[in-house]
Every structure is written in C-alpha cells, then in structure tokens.
Amino acid sequence: MSSFEVLMKRCWFVLLLAGSAFAVPSRSPSPSNLIANIPGRTTVSLNGAWRAIVDPFENGKNGFFRDAKPNDKRDLVEYSFDASPVLNVPGDWNTQRADLMFYEGPVWYRREFEFHKRPGTRMFVYFGAANYRASVYLNGEKLGDHEGGFTAFNFEVTSQLHDSSNVLVVEVNNVRRTDGVPGMKFDWWNYGGITRDVTLVEVPATFIQDYWVQLEKGSTHQIAGWVRFNGPVSHHEVTIQIPEASVEYKTLPDENGYAKFTFDASAIACGKKPASQCSAPLKLWSPESPKLYRVVISGEGDSVSDEIGFRTIEVHGAKILLNGKPIFLRGISMHEEAPFREGRAFSAEDAQTLLGWVKELGCNFVRFAHYPHNENEVRLADRMGLLVWSEIPVYWDIDWTNPATLENAESQLRDMIARDHNRAAVILWSVANETPVKPERLVFLKQLVQEARELDSTRLITSALNHVDETAPDVRAIADPLGDVLDVVGLNEYLGWYWGRPEDAERLQWKMSGEKPLIVSEFGGGAIFGRHGAADERWTEEYQESLFEHQLAMVERMPNLAGVSPWVLMDFRSPLRMLPGVQDYHNRKGVISNRGQKKLAFYTLQKFYAKQAKENH
C-alpha cells in the first residue's frame, strides 16, 4: 500500500473517529498478497536447525543481515552465526532453551541453502507465521517486514535468489507493543520465534495467486467465486474442474488477471440428461459427513488443486443453519499450545492430538482462540468435520484510536480470511475478544466487521463479548452495542469462578436484546488434575465438575442459544497465572491437563454433548 494510501487511510480514520456519529463509509479492502494453498504448490522446505543470535539490545540492526565473516585475522566482526547455537524452525524459542523461556526481544535467525532456479519460474519465500515482528533479508538484501504473530506472509525472491548458495536472515522480535495487536496484556505465553513452516515456493511467470470456490450464499448447487492471477495474462481460458462431480466450467480473466464466475453445478453435471434423472452433483459438507472434493483450477499455464467442501451457513432469527438446517454447536475453546511438550503447536501430529480430543468430547465445533491457528489444524478440521470459529487477536484493551493499530488489525483480518476462505469448516470470523465497551472501540470494531463482510459475504461475523448488565439481583442482560452489528453474539461469562458460586447458575436468568444466535463462547474454572476434594473447594476436579454441571444446565435455559465452547480444552502456559504449586505459570481451566490427563469435567461435558447430539439428531 503506497504511503499516500496510508496517509489517506489515516486521515479517513481520524475523520471517522471525529464524526463517529456517521455510519461506517464503505471502502473496499485491498486484497491480501498471500499465495493461496501452499500445500498444493511446488515447494522446498526450509524448516530445520537455523543458527540464531539472541540480541536483547537489537545491536544486530547495524548489519547482522549481511552474515559477515572476518576476511582475515585483522578483521573485526563481533558476531558469528556459524559459531552461534541453533534453534529449530518451526518452533518457539521459549521452550527450546530454558534461558529464553521468559525472553522478549529480538533474535536473529540464519538459514543457508543451495538452490538452482528453473528457467521461466518465479520464486517466493513463504512464512506460516513468526511472532511478533519479522524483518527478512536474502543474500544481504531486505525483502520486507511483517507484523502479527499468527498470520502468514510471503515475499518474492526471484531476483534476489542466487543460483547456488543462499543466505536467508530473519530478525524476529516478540516485544509487546502498546500499538500492537494484541496489546501489552494477554492471557497466553508470548512465545517468540519462527513458529510455523518456512517454504520456498516455485510458480510459473504468471500464476494463480488466489482463488475462491464456494457455494453461493443460500444455494446448494450454485457455485460462485473468482481466480486471481499474478503476472501478465494472455486471456487464455480459466477452467474450474470438480472431476468427481462431473463439473467443468470455463471462463476468461479480465485485463487485471481476475476471473469472477458463478455457475450451476447441477446444470453442468446433468448436461443433456432430464433433471428427473439427475441427482444433486455435490454432496454437502457437514460434521457427520465432511465430504471434500478435489477441485482443479487451471489457466495461463498454471494449475492448482485443492480439497474443498461445499456447504451453506447462515442465520435465521436465533438459529444457525448449516445446509439449511438448524444446528447446535457443541464446542470447546482451545489455544494453539502443543500437547505434552508445550510451546506453540505447529505440526500435523499436534493437530491430530488436539482435535482428536475435541472429537472425543463429542464436539462438532471448535473455537480457535484468540488468533488464527496453523493451517494444519484448519485443514484437519475440514477433514474431521469440525466447524471452526477463527479469530484475530484484538484482545482485551488495545490502542483503539491509533490508525496504525487499525491497519494492523485489518491486515491480520485480511490474511486470516485469505488463507482459509476455501475451508468449509470455517463458519465464523471473530473480530475481537472481551473488549471494553467505549465509543472508540465501537468505531474500530465496526470497521473490522464491515471489512470482514466485504471480504467474505458467505460466513458469519462474531465477537466474544463479556459486558453484561445486572438488571435485577438474579438477572443479567447481554448489553453490548457491538452485538447490533454481529451475525452471531459470543458471550464469555465466568459465573462460579470470577463472580458468584457455581450453584448461583440455578437461579440466574439471562436476557438478550434482538433475535440473534448466541454462542456461550467461554465459561470455566480452574482445577489441578488429580487434586480431589469437596465440590466447593477451589482447584479440585470436583469444583470444576460442579461448575460445568451447573453451567451446562444454565446455558440450556439461555435465550437464543445456538452453541457453547467452554474455556478450555487443555491447560496452557500464561504469564498471568503465578500461583505456586497450583498454576506455576499455567492457566488451569483445561478439561485436560497439559500432560494430556482428562479431568472429571471432561466427562461431564462429553456426557452433555452425547445427550445433545441425541436430542438434536
């Protein structure tokens, strides 16, 4: 985005804040520059052991990117990647080295690799994520910067790449920032590092940058979408094929290399056969049958194939409809924390373990809190039949009036949607979690909601709210103005833990204005696995079990209830939880311990979902 555009946007944002009485004027979000579907491309992994220099005073800014070496014994070079220890990529540095567990600051990574570019191809380097800010250099040349610890980014390296040995240097800095997203305080460990895969991606001179192939809103056979090329286009045909459903559709890109389309898959699949002899070509994706189709998109000399499910998701009054039928979301919230070893989860195995537990609970829904989780988890949810709530880390209080903070949140939103917009599993985009009710926050979040709708009109927009009014002794009203612009309202309430007693749930009544679906996106309480005692003794499994029993009975009486995702699947590391012998820097609200041990509440929830599944079948 040019500095002029940045300037225009900032003036626009300041104007907006000044005149917040006015509606949010529309301005189309610029597309993400992310390359879609890296698993479906020709790639070379750069994962492995990278040399790393821990640089608390950011002294390396002067030149570490050059990876200099003394030419001779008189030369003074006061750093050496060759002599520095390694850190594994992907992986956070905190759980790899005890001396870095609490480290917040810059670390310089270096990866040397041999590469021989094939003629007529272009090369990109793709990062799944790096927390929090990354500056990337190849062979001493700056490629660019990225801010945001949980979204992917890529740079073209066609001209910087040497046809032999190459040196990739990345400065990663996880220092928290007052203008950051998230801000200075959050209830998860600030794991730093290159936390997801690093990949070299080879594409043709003109290639398919991104595409969208989904069912049109409210239709079970009309497919709508687009294909966006990067590079000169020669207006050759673009083909979208779904071989298993006998669907093939051709169209042409416009002068900007953009091909928009909509077509009736039934009509195409049926061809000349009378409709009576034709069954619906597409089996709809659902948790019970998570059908994925191989979809091949080709044009301009490039071809990409992907596994895509087709389903519709919409709200109807207080109901969420999947494929036109009301669905109750039996969920759990989870962090992207690795089971057993702790640290940031990233691998397919981590995803299998975590989502395996989610399935074992009897869930058809999972809330990925509070930031976009890795692609392994999202694609596994697609295959397993788990509906997904995906969120950007606009968490608690941030710098609402700072245009740079809005831009940052918008780019994280854009990149979250860009990476996962073809995943049938993802049904909810959440723009924030537990944010304070104040005018500047409302303006900020309304802008994000508007942008999310423009980027994706097929999914539901939500946020986890926690502002409730005590309208009478045993009555709580969900009263947050942000709720008015959401499709689905998420509510975090900690009755029985941060306020009241678990048994108070028996009397409490909830009120909600407006006819919208409600998801109780968080409730919960802490327990130490293996600590047993009376149900009113904090930190025992019995206390957590009793809290879950009371909560689940209460939520069933709540208005507009369409789903629930208790806090939280597994105990996770947090810098806010310091009670010795109990928390030891862990949030203990998991129904499973960080060693994979199931607490009593796990079975309480499992039983509740078994009953729910039977009733809603």
Ligand code: GCU
């Ligand atoms: C909040 C928040 C979570 C946090 C949880 C807790 O509601 O959304 O991130 O961990 O409560 O206090 O345990």
